[in-house]
Amino acid sequence: MAQNRKIMLSIVVVCLIIGAWLTYSTFYASLRKPHPPSVIEWYETSRQxxxxxxxxxxxxxGVYWYFSGRQYLCKTYLNYSIIIENYDPIPQELRKQGYHHIGDIDYFEGVIYAPVEDYGYKNGTFILYFAENLTYAGKYVKTSQSHMPWCAIDPKTQLIYSSEFDNVSSLYVYDLKKDFSRLKDLPLSQTLHRVQGGAVHDDSLYLSCDDFGEHIYIVDIKTGKVLDSFATNIGWEMEGVTVYKFENASLGMLHFIDHKRNIYHYSFKEAAG
Ligand SMILES: [Ca+2]
Structure with a gap:
């Protein structure tokens, strides 16, 4: 009997110790402040x-800027002095069909990819131009997109991303290697509004939106998850965006334009959240 009582006592003591330890560790964990996660803080470095x-x-x-207007293309030096302009970039054949509005362009391997809309918003069309002289490269590809405000190419995968303009809950993904065939739709983790521009950098898609606060959204291009966003509050219509990391601190990494007024350069720093 005494032996049994000893065993029972030992079990009770062990249980008490485990219980006390669990209570202590839970209590201690609740007392400890969570380690502040580092967050990215974007800030304007300059504007022109x-x-x-x-x-x-x-x-x-990497060397030259390219800018687009509704029916206009331009190539400039780093200081924005003009090298070449094209005042009539949309091929006659497409102009006759009502194509009149170039959106936010992208550059890839010597070619400018322009997303172009028609009056009826029927078939958003990619039109290709030689980056060297901004002349029509002899290729366009119609899509079933209604609006086509922007396009952005991931140089690693040669996938080209685009979307509608408003209430954007997913992106369209086309494959350059398969003659622009529509590979998939990528659902976003949140619906975006008035999407005006896009650019891919390091597996992230940067989207510029003319929403309240004129936000930039940073999207994981593999999952569609919105990883980060910030309001620029530029107070003017947000337009196209591009990403290039300059050594020059005043140029920063993220570059976007408003409607006919300024180009803005942004950089980021890690800040305690
Ligand atoms: Ca762009």
Missing amino acids: PISSLWGQGVAFD
Whole structure:
């Protein structure tokens, strides 16, 4: 009997110790402040006035800027002085069909990809231009998109991303390697409004939206998850965006334009959340 009582006592003591330890560790964990996660804080590094013709899109190839207007393309030096302009970029054949509005362009391997809308918003169309001289490259691809405000190419995968303009709950993904065939729709983790521009950098898609606060959204291009966003509060219509990390701190990494007024350069720092 005494032996049994000893065993029971030992079990009770062990249980009490485990219980006390669990209570203590839970209590201690609740007392400890969670480690503040580092968050990215975006800030404006500089801005420059732009030509009133450059109010739709922007791209950068590592050396030159490219700007688009509704029916206009332009290539400039880093200081925005003009190298070449095209005042009549939409091929006659497409103009006759009502194509009149170039959106936010992108650059990839010597070619400018322009997303172009028609009056009836029937078939948003990619039109390709030689980046060297901004002449029509002899290729366009119609899609079943209604609006086509922007396009952005992931140079790693050669996938081209685009979307409708408003109430955007998913992205369209086309494959350049398969002659722009529509590969899939990528659902977003949140619905975005008035999407005006896009650019891919390091597996992230940067979207510029003319929503309340003129936000930039950063999307994981593999999952569609909105990873981060911030309000620019520029107070003017948000337009195209491009991403290129400059050594020059005043140029930063993220670059976007408003409607015919400025180009803005942003950089980021890690801040305690
Ligand atoms: Ca762009």
